[in-house]
Amino acid sequence: MSDSADDKGQVTLDRAEAEGLAMALLRAAGLPADDAAIAARCLVRADLRGVDTHGMIRLPGYLDRIAKGLVDPAPKLDFEAVAPNVARLDGKNGLGFVVATRAVDHAIGMARELGLGLIGVRNSTHYGMAATYLLQAIDAGFAAMVLTNASPAMPPWGGRAEMFGTSPFAVGVPAPGSVPFVLDMAPTVVARGKIRKAAREGRMIPEGWGLDAEGRNTTDPAAVMAGGVLLPIGGPKGAGLSMMLDILCGVLTGARYGGEVGDQYKRFDRPQGVGHFILVMRPDLFLPADEIAARMGDLVTRVKANPKAAGADDIFMPGEIEARREAARLAHGIPYARADLAPLVDLARAGGIALPKGL
Ligand SMILES: NC(=O)c1ccc[n+]([C@@H]2O[C@H](COP(=O)([O-])OP(=O)(O)OC[C@H]3O[C@@H](n4cnc5c(N)ncnc54)[C@H](O)[C@@H]3O)[C@@H](O)[C@H]2O)c1
The missing domain is CATH 3.30.1370.60 (Malate/L-lactate/L-sulpholactate dehydrogenase, NADPH binding domain)
Structure with missing residues (x-):
């Protein structure tokens, strides 16, 4: 169940609602049910983990490429x-x-x-x-x-x-x-989605993220997107x-x-x-599985026990912050900016697809 609308600018959807919307749009674009479910799960998982640059917000772009015949919605995959x-x-x-x-x-x-x-x-x-x-x-x-x-x-x-x-x-x-x-x-200082998001939200970016078209360091995300390069x-x-x-x-x-x-x-x-x-x-190619599990557990314990740098509250394993966010969002829903979902809402309305409550 959704927490429904938080305020005018934000809406909270639970995983099933977000996946349901993505899946309906993907089905309408010609994906078989199994494939639509896979794609919907991947998109919403990014949002659950806080990697919202790679979640639902991207769906209109994929649908557009399907509509243009550049992505096959139902390829027959043979290994x-x-x-x-x-x-x-x-x-x-x-x-x-x-x-x-x-x-x-x-x-x-x-x-x-x-x-x-x-x-x-x-x-x-x-x-x-x-x-x-x-x-x-x-x-x-x-x-x-x-x-x-x-x-x-x-x-x-x-x-x-x-x-x-x-x-x-x-x-x-x-x-x-x-x-x-x-x-x-990403091997860039940041993924391009973060620069695109900053441009959309009218925020400047830190120096060192990208160059403008002339090869100069810039804090303007729009200048990076307009012919510049990432660093x-x-x-x-x-x-x-x-x-x-x-x-x-x-x-x-x-x-x-x-x-x-x-x-x-x-x-x-x-x-x-x-x-x-x-x-x-298989992680247990060289040692028995229980020994590998114990060694990984030991490694995590040692990592966590490292003395903290100035200003650091905690030491995390790679992926741990995202996993914690995923657990929280599974429990409390995924917050979306209405502006980010607006193109999807328009597509759903045009296709007669039911929208989750609050959208
Ligand atoms: N498919 C594509 O073509 C494409 C291209 C670029 C990026 N992406 C995706 O964009 C996403 C964002 O990429 P990014 O490079 O900006 O990620 P990021 O900089 O947010 O995180 C990079 C890694 O650092 C870890 N990390 C971050 N903070 C940490 C901390 N305090 N302690 C310990 N570990 C920490 C993260 O868990 C992650 O594994 C990724 O999911 C990536 O796959 C996809």
Whole structure:
């Protein structure tokens, strides 16, 4: 049940309401029920975890690309075996959520039998929050590295034209009885969604997040979005990391690479051509499972016991803040800015789709 409208600017939806709305819109766009449920879950999970730059707010963009014929709402996905535990997958321009979720599922199957499973995916599209796929593997008891390339956002180090993506690097390891490791990070100082959000909300951004079209450091998010570039973490190291993701996900899989992955908001002449590199492994390949669980628990204890830096209230595992937020939002609902949901409300009304209470 929704907490209904908080005030004029905000509304709180519970998970089922948000997923129901997303699912109805995706079904209306031609997704089969199973696939619509997967995509709706991925989008709402980002909102639950506070990664709202990659949640429901993005749905109009995906629906628009489906309507333009750039995303196939119902691709038939067939895994081609390369080795007993290695496969390639043509995503056939399906929604990245569906392609990646099915690929992780297939990789889990191979890892269950053979210890690890590796899948190279081509012809996919933007898959949102990478942590979704880590959690999918972790929930099944597996460790995973789930990588994607992305549309150009930053230059190679020393250049000034965007080429490599904000491609998130994501690795997850389960820790039964403790806090799992869920590292999901863009190699840019921030993801482009955060800059887009700041521009939408009329907020300035800190220096060091991006350059304007002339290659100058700027605090104006609109200047970054208008022909500027994002800056990598750690200078050449972050730029190298993004290049690594482009090589693993693009060059090696047969997906687009080297600046050719299409921007979902700018390129409407062809599908995106995103690639993913998905590795799932049994965490107990080298030691018994109970020993691994004990060692992960021990690691978390040691991390938490580290003396705190000035100004730090707590020490968190990667993904822990998001997990706590998810628990809170599952209990109390997800707060949305009405302005962010307005395009979805319009689409639902136009399609005769019932809206959750309060919207
Ligand atoms: N699909 C795509 O093409 C694409 C592109 C870019 C970003 N994204 C997504 O955008 C999201 C945001 O990326 P981001 O780089 O801005 O993430 P972020 O900077 O918010 O977090 C990066 C990592 O740091 C961890 N972290 C943050 N604060 C912490 C703390 N105080 N203690 C311990 N760990 C902490 C987080 O848990 C996370 O694992 C990600 O989910 C990413 O997958 C997707």
